[in-house]
Amino acid sequence: MELVEKFKRFLKEDGKSPKTVQSYVGDIEGFVIYLKTMGVEFRGELRRFHITSFRNHLIEKSYQTATINKKINSLRCFNQYLIKSGLAEETVVDLRKDRMKVAFGSEKQVEVFSEKQVEMMLFYIQNHEKFNTDIG
Secondary structure, eight states, rough: HHHHHHHHHHHTTTTTTHHHHHHHHHHHHHHHHHHTTTOOOOOOOOOOEEEEEHHHHHHHHOOOOHHHHHHHHHHHHHHHHHHHSSSSSOOOOOOOHHHHHTTOOOSOOOOOOOOHHHHHHHHHHHHGGGSSOOOO
C-alpha cells in the first residue's frame, strides 16, 4: 500500500534504524491486513474503534503483552505520521488506554474475558433480580 511505503520513507528520513523501520512497517501492514479481514479498506483514516478492535484481536490470538504493546507503539507512531502529513486531524491511539498493563513481577499476560463472556455477565447483572438464586 502506498501510504505504508510513505510511512516507511518517513521513518528512514527520521533516522530510525533499519530494524525499527522493519518492525513498525510490519506492524502497520498487519493492522491493515486485519482491517481488510474485517471488511474495512484502509485509506488513512484511523478510527478509535479500529485500534481497540485490533488490540482485542491480538489478545484473543494470545499475543504476548510486550508484543501487543510494541504494535500499539507502532500504531501511535503511524497516527503521528498521519497527523504530520495532514492526513489525519486527531490522535486516536492513547498509550495509557491501549497498552497492556503488566502486574509488577508478572511475566504472563492477564486473562481477559471474551466479548461473549462480558455480554453474558452484563446480561446477568442487569437482570439478576429475575434469576432464582435459591437452591432449596
